[in-house]
Amino acid sequence: MAYGSGQPSWSSRGGDVEEGGGLSRRTPHNSNGSINNNNNNNGSYQQGGNSSGGGYNYQSNYQAPQLSGKYAEQQTQIMEEAMRTHVTAETTANNVLAKLHAQRHQLQNANDDTWEMRQNVATAQRELKELQQKAWAKKKRLYMIIALLAAADLTLFLRIVQCGGSFFCRHYNN
Numbered sequence: 001m002a003y004g005s006g007q008p009s010w011s012s013r014g015g016d017v018e019e020g021g022g023l024s025r026r027t028p029h030n031s032n033g034s035i036n037n038n039n040n041n042n043g044s045y046q047q048g049g050n051s052s053g054g055g056y057n058y059q060s061n062y063q064a065p066q067l068s069g070k071y072a073e074q075q076t077q078i079m080e081e082a083m084r085t086h087v088t089a090e091t092t093a094n095n096v097l098a099k100l101h102a103q104r105h106q107l108q109n110a111n112d113d114t115w116e117m118r119q120n121v122a123t124a125q126r127e128l129k130e131l132q133q134k135a136w137a138k139k140k141r142l143y144m145i146i147a148l149l150a151a152a153d154l155t156l157f158l159r160i161v162q163c164g165g166s167f168f169c170r171h172y173n174n
Contacts, residue, residue, distance in 0.1 A: 068074075163169035 069077075159169075160166070
């Protein structure tokens with residue numbers, strides 16, 4: 001192909017698109033320009049292709065309409081196929097919307113549960129702090145009681161030592 005020749009590089013038969021010579025490579029055509037309905041089009045993304053033909057290799061449930069009859073009948077078949085595709089697409093969209101709604105509901109519930117758990121943790125932390133403060137106050141009271149008892153014990157011990165082993169001292173005037 002020469003630059004500016006008017007023939008696209010993808011054209012299989014040559015000629016200009018306006019002249020009808022360079023028809024699309026995805027739609028098989030007969031020599032008279034009518035659509036060829038045999039399924040030998042391996043490069044079509046709609047037909048799924050096969051791996052040996054170099055086309056796309058993925059699963060598709062799309063089936064191109066099999067057109068027969070006059071132009072009006074073909075257009076009616078195409079419209080019916082379009083309506084079936086529309087209904088299928090709308091059903092799929094509604095299913096996806098329902099699933100998304102259910103997932104949103106699950107996420108909102110999880111968010112609510114997380115918020116409730118955070119509040120419970122904050123309450124538990126506050127209660128633990130109060131318990132620690134009460135325990136420290138009790139500890140301080142016990143230390144004071146221990147200190148008082150130690151002072152009383154020391155006083156009594158000194159009295160016993162001072163009185164010579166007896167608790168009651170006898171003072172003799174000698």
